[in-house]
Amino acid sequence: MPAPLDPSSAREATPPLTAVAQDYLKVVWSATEWADVPVTTKMLAARLGVGASTVSEQVRRLADAGLLTHEPYGAVGLTDEGRTHALAMVRRHRLVETFLVEVLGYGWDEVHDEAEVLEHAVSDVFVERVAGLLGHPVRDPHGDPIPGPDGSLQVPDATEMWAVAPGAWRxxxxxxxxxxxxxxxxxxxxxxxxxxxxxxxxxxVGTVAVRLGDRPVDLGEVAARAIWLTSAG
Incomplete structure (x- = not known):
């Protein structure tokens, strides 16, 4: 009689996700993090810089693997397993960005592309050592929440500057x-x-007038939509 299958050995035999698959899952999750919009193959093609046919094929493969959901001509979504993988990659990316800024002295405008490369190259052990070194931060240099190792998030109750009422904000x-x-x-x-x-x-005219201390600053709509505010109270 054959020995019963050890579930842990079955998990270990599952091939790891490719860097391309990790990027797709991360982008699908990130696209709806701050905006309630449907994720389409056209949006993914624009964000990933690839052709629509390439996106369609990769989405089909990830759906077949149980990581994405996608109906023909409909929105792309994450399954529970896909969301787990996506949050793990978001955690890697944002911890690497934070490490580059706080330890290596990068500017906050320089780190995104570096993190895009490094997030695939470092091990889980490295990621957790970085988290410990940084004191387990809950946000990255741009204010985006860093998922915990269990996928939990501390998301600020924030609103686009373009949409807020006049008053004091942070x-x-x-x-x-x-x-x-x-x-x-x-x-x-x-x-x-x-x-x-x-x-x-x-x-x-598509502008927002703000004061920073006693200094007036005028922002265009694009800039105002890039800034998210919480109550200063």
Missing amino acids: IARISDADPDLLRWLEEVGLVLDAEVTVVERREA
């Missing part, structure tokens, strides 16, 4: 999508935890 998160914008915001003092007063949103 910067909780700034999108890292545009390095040039990050450099400019740092130059004018609009950085994490800075307290700002939103004075007026001028929809007709």
Whole structure:
């Protein structure tokens, strides 16, 4: 009579995810982290810089593997297993970014592309050693929450600057999508935890007037939508 199968050995025999698969899962999760929008193959193609046919094929493979859900011409989503893998990669990416800024002295505008490479090269042991060295941070240099090893998240109750009412606010998160914008915001003092007063949103001309201390700053809509605020109270 054959010996019963050891479940742990079956898990070990499962091939690890490729870097491409990890990127797809991470991008699907990240696309809806701060916006309630459907994730389409067109969106994935734009974010990953590949052709639509390539995305369709990879999405099909990940769906067949039980990591993504996708109906023809519908939105792409994560299964429970896919979400677990996605959050593990997000954790790696954001811990590496934090390490590069706090330990190696990188600017917050420089770290995204470096982390995109390093997140696939380091081991789980390295990631957890970095987390311990940094004191187990819960957010990265841009204010994005760092998932815990169990996938838990501490997400701030934040709103886009473009959408908030006039009043006193604190910067909780700034999108890292545009390095040039990050450099400019740092130059004018609009950085994490800075307290700002939103004075007026001028929809007709697409600007928001804010005060940083006694200094007025005007932001365009693109910049205002990249900054997320929490109550200063």
